[in-house]
Amino acid sequence: MDNRQYVRILQMVVDALKAVVVVLLMLFAIVIYMGYDYLESKRPNNTAIAAADAALEITNGIHVQSGLVEGEGLKLVIQNCTPCHSAKLITQNRMTETGWKSTIQWMQETQNLWDLGDNESSIINYLANNYAPQKKGRRAQLENIEWYEME
Ligand code: HEC
Known part of the structure; x- marks a missing residue:
């Protein structure tokens, strides 16, 4: 084989590698796109989030x-x-x-x-x-009592 043949084979290999890279990039893009769509479809909407937040609020x-x-x-x-x-x-x-x-x-x-x-x-x-019974202490002192005379 002379040098020209080597160069041609090398070029073919490089071209094949380029094609593989392009295909892989396309697959990668498709997976990311579909994954995003999937995640988006799983995301609870705002009403559900608000309801869940309200249910937890303390x-x-x-x-x-x-x-x-x-x-x-x-x-x-x-x-x-x-x-x-x-x-x-x-x-x-x-x-x-x-x-x-x-x-x-x-x-x-x-x-x-x-x-x-x-x-x-x-x-x-x-x-x-x-929710225990409230402790009942001694009742408060009576104040400002209007006493009345016993007959
Ligand atoms: C399967 C249905 C049901 C579940 C679950 C339930 N209850 Fe009740 N409960 C009732 C009913 C019916 C009444 C009577 C309501 C009325 O008188 O209007 C009642 C009445 C009560 C009363 C008032 C009792 C009275 O003497 O007036 C209390 C306190 C109470 N429940 C606490 C609880 C607690 C604590 C739990 C959780 C462990 C609970 N309930 C779970 C059905 C339920």
């Missing part, structure tokens, strides 16, 4: 959507205690651990509340910690 220690106090077990309580009735039934009540336990038992026996399984103790702890 202001001054209160879960805004339900009115429940923030605390360990809040999520379980939202999941298990708000499908049937408003969380107001919880927030307007105060009970001891035993009280909450028996309320739950009453709902299970008469209102189709499901078995809370392993979550029951976390739920009762949350309720007993955050």
